[in-house]
Amino acid sequence: MINKKHPGPLKINGQLDDAERVKKESNYLRGSIAEDLSDNLTGGFNGDNFSLIRFHGMYQQDDRDIRAERTEQKLDARHAMMLRCRLPGGIITPKQWLAIDDFAKDKTLYGSIRLTNRQTFQFHGILKNHIKSVHQILHDIGLDSLATANDVNRNVLCSSNPIESIIHQDAYQWAKKISEHLLPQTRAYAEIWLDQQKVTTIDSEPILGSTYLPRKFKTAIVIPPNNDVDLHANDMSFVAIAENKRLIGFNVLVGGGLSIEHGNKLTYARTASEFGYIPLHKIIDVAEAIVKTQRDWGNRTNRKNAKTKYTIDRVGPDVFKAEVERRANIQFQSIQPYEFTTRGDLIGWTKGINNTWNLTLFIENGRILDYTNRPIKSGIAEIAKMHYGDFRLTSNQNLIIAGVPESEKENIQKLAVSYNLIDNISLQRINSMACVSFPTCPLAMAEAERFLPEFVTSLEKIMSAHSVGHEYIVLRVTGCPNGCSRALLAEIGLIGKAPGRYNLYLGGNRIGTRIPRKYLENINVDQILKNLDQLICQWAAERYQDESFGDFTIRAGIIKPVINPSYDFWT
CATH class of the missing domain: 3.30.413.10 (Sulfite Reductase Hemoprotein, domain 1)
Known part of the structure; x- marks a missing residue:
């Protein structure tokens, strides 16, 4: 039994940031969002709800190209929502894709699907009267947008790596498990967006806590030698260690992060610290322990200095690591050798396992829309109608048509060519x-x-x-x-x-x-x-x-x- 002495309270004195009040008074992320939905006087959300909807995967935005014009006309900004789906590992079925394609076409202002480098997709331009329907459409196809923004563990990345399919499949399953394990437990999402009835049990958040995390938290699983998920951009990363082409464990790295504020020297980009190696079966325990340590030790008085990277530098990597070991009841082993030689996606056809193929389509900036001479959105939809494998969204904003059998490859190639989805793209x-x-x-x-x-x-x-x-x-x-x-x-x-x-x-x-x-x-x-x-x-x-x-x-x-x-x- 590992029972290292707790290093003591690490609270930071000072007035809590107002975001802490918003979370505390939100009744576990409900706020008055439901009431706000029925307010037809504005296209946006009011007061604390402006922040709370982010926990449900949405940001309130407006079209800044027309903001000045509307101000001159004495009109409110044209508010619309951006919604980000939770899609751990970036895998989506063709049937699911067709459903989101239809929604983008019929119910958004811009008609596009935006692939993000968080390995998921976003809708931009959802008007208030369509918000509930998008959540219900996602639910009907087995998806949701819970915890893709604000102070929670966000969408979990996992190397796409379609060639190493056996290792990838195992790593992908762990990415899903981590995502599910660290989700908020409140029923607010189901009540507000899916019209599920309130239950009498009192909400609790055993992992995230009643006021959730001090700041956003990002997690990734990466399969060397390709650092396609940019592991050092994440609070918590697991580097897959394989033996005889089988996943056996993970190196754990903590405290990466890139966001800064211009001129604020208390902010900086940081690469992650290596904590050590763990066997497969300890990954959930360790992930929970890292999140809980950041929950309890992170800075709640200054959101600019609240990310895990700052907590680690404030208390020291060794102290943070020891606390994780204590909470997870584990001793990190020495880091296993690993090396990165590439970053990014292999565009075009690559051979996978079981005599299947994968076609990676380059999507500039991840924007899926029908352009003149390149109808990307329509072409992908046509492929989705005939493909029985899966689609993989990459952390580089591209799309992989994965698991294509030899018998299907020629037909998909013809479709891709006819819609100009395959082009001679420069390496730059x-x-x-x-x-x-x-x-x-x-x-x-x-x-x-x-x-x-x-x-x-x-x-x-x-x-x-x-x-x-x-x-x-x-x-x-x-x-x-x-x-x-x-x-x-x-x-x-x-x-x-x-x-x-x-x-x-x-x-x-x-x-x-x-x-x-x-x-x-x-x-x-x-x-x-x-x-x-x-x-x-x-x-x-x-x-x-x-x-x-x-x-x-x-x-x-x-x-x-x-x-x-x-x-x-x-x-």
Whole structure:
């Protein structure tokens, strides 16, 4: 029996953030959401409900492209909801896909499905009178949006890895189990959205607590050698360890995170700390212990400093680790060897097991919509009508048509070609990613999704001019510093500062294990391209054989590596 002495209370003195009051007074996430739904005077939610609906998987947004026009007309903002589905491991059936395709077409303002790098999909532009129906449609097809936002464990990522199907299948099952185990236990979701009757039993949250977690919490399972889930972007990551092509356990890493606030030196990006190795059967106990430790020790007075990464740096990794061991009744073993050599998705056809195939479709920015000469949404729907395997949403915003039998491959290939779903995409474009940003994200400071395609074209021209057009540089663009596109794990990271202006970060690596550092601040696109032109010219002329751009910027002294983020991220 492991019975390490508890290190003592780790409460932070000070006035609690108002978010703590909202949670405490919410009656386990109910608030007055149900009453607000029947209020036809506004298209949005009022007061605390604006925050509480996030626990149910929704954000209230408005179209910022028309905000000024509506203000001039003395009209309220056109409120609509963004809903994010809970989809651990990113696997969805073709039948489920067709249902969400229909809803996007008929009941959203934009008609699109947005794949996110949290390995799920989002609807944008759901008007208030359609909110309840989307929850009920999801329920009817076996899905929900519970706990995909706010202060809970969010959608659990798992390497897509269709080639290593046996290992992936086992890892995927654990991702589902973790997701289910850490879900809120309140019946608020079922009562409000599914019209299920209230029961007399009193709600309780044995894992999350009555005021839930201090801040959002992200979990991932990654299967080496491909770091396709960006493990260092997560509070809690499990690195799959296999033996004889069978999953035997996990290395546990805790405290990764990327969100920052411009100019706030109390915030920083951080890679995760290695805690140790555990056998398979202890993963649920350890996951629960990590979440409970963060629940009890996290900062509830300052949400900017409340993530797990800050808790670990405040108390020390060894103290946090010892508390997890005490709560899980386990002793971490030494880290098992693992190595990452790639990051991203293999676009096109790959051979799986049992004589099946997988077709990975590149979806720029994850936006599934019918474009001129490329009707992506219609093409995928047609494939869904004939496919009997599954669809896998990747953490890089792409879509895998998985488990295709040999007899079905030619027909799916023909459909993909006829809808122009298979194209000659450059390596640079495949390795570039952006968050949604304008017009729907209320936090956006600069463009991202709408900016990326043209910017990649400009970058490709620069690379071709310096004879490295066959290469790629991991590029991420985010419209604000909250980290949704994981720009702070990129070789080139652009973080929005103001309309048309970004901070430029350099020095990450291709496999996503190094934080980049700020190189230039608040510069416009022409300045960004001019600087990249000079840097890429230098890289092409001076690099070692096969040396990546990010590694070169460190070796050549162009940028200093971030060694200890809490001290030198901002220096």
